[in-house]
Structure formats: structure tokens, C-alpha cells
Amino acid sequence: MLRRDVLRDALSLTSWQIHLLPPQLKVLAHCVVALSASISFDHAIIGPGAKPVSLGDRSVFTRGADLREYGVRREPMYRALCAEALRLASDVGVLLEPSEDNAVSCFMLQFLENARDTRSRPFAGEEQMVSQNATIWSGFLLMEALETTLHRQPILVSHHDQLLITGRDPLSLQNLFVSLQSAMQEKKEQPLIPFTAMRSYFFHVTRLARDLYEKITGDFARRHPLDEGSITEFISSLNHLHSIRSLIFDREDDNYPGDSLFFPSGFFQKRGLHLNLCSCAYVMTFSPTTLVLGLHRELVRRAAISSSSSPAIGPAAADQWAADRLALLRRQVSEMADLTLGEIARGLRTMPSLPHIAHVHRDNVAAWADFCLEEADAAGSVSPERAATIETISEALKLIGYSWPLPSGLVERLDAYVDTHRLLGSLPPAFSEDSMFLDMFLAPLDNNWVSMFTVPPENEAFPAQGRYL
Structure with a gap:
């Protein structure tokens, strides 16, 4: 984690x-404590x-386990620790003084914030403070x-914010795909490519x-006719994202022959690299799904408005063409959303660890539910496959649910559709026996879910950032 060694020392x-810590590090420490409470199993946190x-207790963390209690x-206790971290941050004024400690605290406070309606910028650093961890900050x-995007709120991250971290614009999606395709064909440093x-x-x-917000789903865009050109371009970009992920990860056995880094024979010797590669695949799978869902919701809303506002006599020819x-x-x-849902299920069955889903994509999973x-x-x-x-x-x-309370009745409504097919005996198995779903807490576990963006530092063969395409 960023600043982990500094805080530990x-x-x-x-x-x-x-x-006794200096004020800024004291705030950061309280943020870490609050976030850690979301996965702790200590009686002081979860009560009697x-x-x-342990987090490797197979009697608790197993396939089909219901951990919502x-x-x-x-x-x-989690709310109390969050409130204390927010109070201390306000007293110290971490939003007012740029530093890397404050930048990390601001991000964690953003994550811990209960009320999501009032959102502050997720970082307060300067270029020289974040350049060494550009990939993590981009994440x-x-x-x-x-x-x-999930809450259809304005995106506070500007293009200049991104350039502040990366230093320059990356390759276009199309050129990025071509560059990666060439690298895959050359079969040089393939484990580094992701x-x-x-x-x-x-x-x-x-x-x-x-x-998506500025041109399609935002308040300004909603006051104007649907921008079909922007939607077509957006769909094309989503297809490019899917192609890039598929190029790297869909045929890992062919791309990484022999002692595959995705399923290595010496797993414990390469565990860190293996989990980081899985994390890259996991993030690449889940990140675009939020965009697909946002676009789907907006088109459903527009269609509902169009059907309800059609004149009784009959629409004009131009209106009919637009409809x-x-x-x-x-x-x-809608077809893209159905395919995306299948990829989400596949990604969930191979999640690298519980923190990846509980802390990074929990709202996304609930939205797709x-x-x-x-x-x-x-x-x-529903069909057996959808069930x-x-x-x-x-x-x-x-x-x-091990970390966060869920909306009331959500799981029960999902299970009702599943039970119908289970009673009929038409439900295929949800998880294979070799799924990492069954082995999410391989010892030793460091709970460092932020490491999903970098290669393990102890592996000298692969630099932490790699080349920037």
C-alpha cells in the first residue's frame, strides 16, 4: 500500500x-484502522x-457461505471508526495542505465517507508526489x-488531473490494441505485458x-436530444476495451505456455505475481461493466420517455425514425449488457481475494444484481444459464456481506429465481472445484488489495510500473 513503510516506521x-504520530500520519493511521475494520474478525469490531x-478458516470462508451477519x-464499530477518522481529518485540515500522506488519506476518506452526495476530489498531491506511483494513482x-458513474454524478476527475499523474496522453485505444498485439506476437516479456x-x-x-456523463447521461445531456454520434463512438470504445482484455487474458494457456503464470506449478513461489496478474484481469473485466450499465440505464430511460410522450394521432416521420x-x-x-453479465459471473468465479470484490466493486455487483x-x-x-x-x-x-450490510431483500429476491431452477434440476454448477472462489485466503495473506496495480516489488524481473504505452 502507498506510504505503508513510512507509516509502519x-x-x-x-x-x-x-x-504520538505527526498530525498527517495520525490521520492516515486512523483511515487505515477504519478501513481495516471492514474485514477484521476481532470481537472488538464484530462484537460477541x-x-x-482466521481469514483462512475454511469452516467460514467456503463456497456458498452466507456471511451477511x-x-x-x-x-x-465501523461507523464509529469512520466518524473518528473524518473528525480528525477535519481538525488537521488534510484537504488544505498538499502532501502524499494527505493524498492517500483523502482517497481513503472518500472511500469511507457515508454520505456519497457531497463528493470531494480524491487526491490532493502534486506531480512530483505521485509520479513514482502513477499506475496506482491512476487506479x-x-x-x-x-x-x-454508478450514481450518475458529475465526474470530478478532469483530463488535466489525469495528465498531472501520467505526464502525457497514452496511446489511443485502437493504437494500444495494435501495440499489445505486436508485443504478444513477439512473445517477449509476456508476463510484463498486462x-x-x-x-x-x-x-x-x-x-x-x-x-458518458458529459455527453450522454449527465444533466446537461438529458436536456437535449440523444447524441447518437456520441453513443456510437462510446460503444466502439467499449468494444476496444473488451478486445484489449480478451487479447491479453482470454487465451492465457496459449499466451503463457508451459509453467503458466496464471496457473503455475510452483504456485507458492510465484503467488504474488500470480495474484497480481489475476487482479489485472479482474480489474480489466469489471471496470468497463460500470460504463455498459450506465449507458444501458440511460437508453432505457430515454425509450420510456419516448414511448410515453408519443402523440395520440401518431408520430411524425422524423420522430418515428428517431424512435x-x-x-x-x-x-x-442490451445485447452488450447480457454479454457483460456473463463476463461478470466469470470474473466473480475467479476473484483474487475477498477485498477485491468487497472493497473495489461491491456497488457494481449490487447494481448488476x-x-x-x-x-x-x-x-x-429466467433461463437456466441466467439462473x-x-x-x-x-x-x-x-x-x-462479510464487510458491509446489503440492501434488504436483495439476496432473497435473487435466490427466489435460482431456487426455481434448482428444484427442477436444471441449474448448472455455479463454480468449478478449482475455482479460486474456494481459495480466496491463501496464506500468507497481506490484505494489500492496492497491490493489484503493480507487480510484487520482491520480483526483480518485473519493474513495478513497466513501460507506459
Whole structure:
């Protein structure tokens, strides 16, 4: 994690007494404590009652486990720790003084903030403060942009904010794909290829989130006729993102023959690199799904308005053509959403660890659960394949419930559609026996979910940032 060594050394010098830390590090330490409370199994956090022996306790963390009671039990203490971190940050004034410690605190405070309506910028650093961790900071900005996209709020990350971190614009998506394709064909430094692509990938997804709000889903865009050209261009960009991810990860056995880095024979010797590669695949899979869902929601809303405002006598020819084009776009995006849902299920079945889903994509998974329910309620039933996908999402939500309380009745509504097919015996298995879903907490576990953006530092063969494409 950013500033981890600095914070650890400072705590060591003060005999691990947080109140003796310098003000900025003290705020950062309280943010870390609050965030750690979302995964802790200590009785001081989750209260009295049954608890896991460790994060590797197979009697608790297993396939199909319903961990929602832990999220409910931990909420009071988690809220109290968040409130203390926010109070201390306000007293110290971390928003007013640029530093890397304050930048990390601001991001974590953004994550911890209960009320998502009032959103502040996710960082307060200067260029020289973030240049050494540009990929990680790009990932932080991506998480902020995706969170606001889910809630259809203005994207606070500007293009200049991104350039402040990266220093320059990356290759276009089309040129990035061509460059990666050439690198894959040359078969040189292939394990490094995903890491060289991540910063550019983050940059483009963040840019597309901003374009989605400003041109399609935002308040200004909604006051004007649908910009079909922007939607067509946006869909094309989504297809490029999908092509890049597929190029790198869909055929890992061919791309990484022999002792595959995705399924290495000496797994524990290469565990750090293996999990980071899985994390790259996981983030590349999930990041565009928020954009797809945002576009789908807007087209559904526009179609509903169009159908309700049609004149009784009959629409004019121009209006009818516009309605037909909207229907075509909606069908196209609906098909894309269905395919995306399948990729989400596949990604959930191979998640690198619980923190990846519970802390990075929990709102995204819940939003897609709502999508499943809307589609199922409208149709009145679901196919066996869709029921299997719904079961995967339901089981993922039950795991997310270990850290956070879930909306009331959400899991039960999902399970109702799953149970119908389970009773009929038509439900395919949700998870294979070799799924990492069954082995999310391989010891030793450092819970460092931020490391998903970099190669493990102990692996000298691969520099932490790689080339910037």
C-alpha cells in the first residue's frame, strides 16, 4: 500500500501509539484502522458471537457461505471508526495542505465517507508526489470515476488531473490494441505485458466515464436530444476495451505456455505475481461493466420517455425514425449488457481475494444484481444459464456481506429465481472445484488489495510500473 513503510516506521518509533504520530500520519493511521475494520474478525469490531479463527478458516470462508451477519455486526464499530477518522481529518485540515500522506488519506476518506452526495476530489498531491506511483494513482482515479458513474454524478476527475499523474496522453485505444498485439506476437516479456497496459487502460476507462456523463447521461445531456454520434463512438470504445482484455487474458494457456503464470506449478513461489496478474484481469473485466450499465440505464430511460410522450394521432416521420434508431441502439446495448453479465459471473468465479470484490466493486455487483432482477421481473422467468449467473452474483453478495450490510431483500429476491431452477434440476454448477472462489485466503495473506496495480516489488524481473504505452 502507498506510504505503508513510512507509516509502519513511524508507528515503530512511537511504540505503536497512534496518538504520538505527526498530525498527517495520525490521520492516515486512523483511515487505515477504519478501513481495516471492514474485514477484521476481532470481537472488538464484530462484537460477541461466532467468528472466524482466521481469514483462512475454511469452516467460514467456503463456497456458498452466507456471511451477511458479520457485516451487520461490524457496522456500529465501523461507523464509529469512520466518524473518528473524518473528525480528525477535519481538525488537521488534510484537504488544505498538499502532501502524499494527505493524498492517500483523502482517497481513503472518500472511500469511507457515508454520505456519497457531497463528493470531494480524491487526491490532493502534486506531480512530483505521485509520479513514482502513477499506475496506482491512476487506479484510484478510476475507482472514483466508476463510483460516481454508478450514481450518475458529475465526474470530478478532469483530463488535466489525469495528465498531472501520467505526464502525457497514452496511446489511443485502437493504437494500444495494435501495440499489445505486436508485443504478444513477439512473445517477449509476456508476463510484463498486462502491467504495461494497466495505466493506459485506467486512463481510457476514466476518460470514457467522463464522456458518458458529459455527453450522454449527465444533466446537461438529458436536456437535449440523444447524441447518437456520441453513443456510437462510446460503444466502439467499449468494444476496444473488451478486445484489449480478451487479447491479453482470454487465451492465457496459449499466451503463457508451459509453467503458466496464471496457473503455475510452483504456485507458492510465484503467488504474488500470480495474484497480481489475476487482479489485472479482474480489474480489466469489471471496470468497463460500470460504463455498459450506465449507458444501458440511460437508453432505457430515454425509450420510456419516448414511448410515453408519443402523440395520440401518431408520430411524425422524423420522430418515428428517431424512435427506430433509439430502439436499435437499445437492442445493441442490451445485447452488450447480457454479454457483460456473463463476463461478470466469470470474473466473480475467479476473484483474487475477498477485498477485491468487497472493497473495489461491491456497488457494481449490487447494481448488476438489480439489473438481473429488472430483467427477470419483466420477463417473469429466467433461463437456466441466467439462473446460474444470478446464483454467482448472489453468492458474491453473501461474501460482500462479510464487510458491509446489503440492501434488504436483495439476496432473497435473487435466490427466489435460482431456487426455481434448482428444484427442477436444471441449474448448472455455479463454480468449478478449482475455482479460486474456494481459495480466496491463501496464506500468507497481506490484505494489500492496492497491490493489484503493480507487480510484487520482491520480483526483480518485473519493474513495478513497466513501460507506459
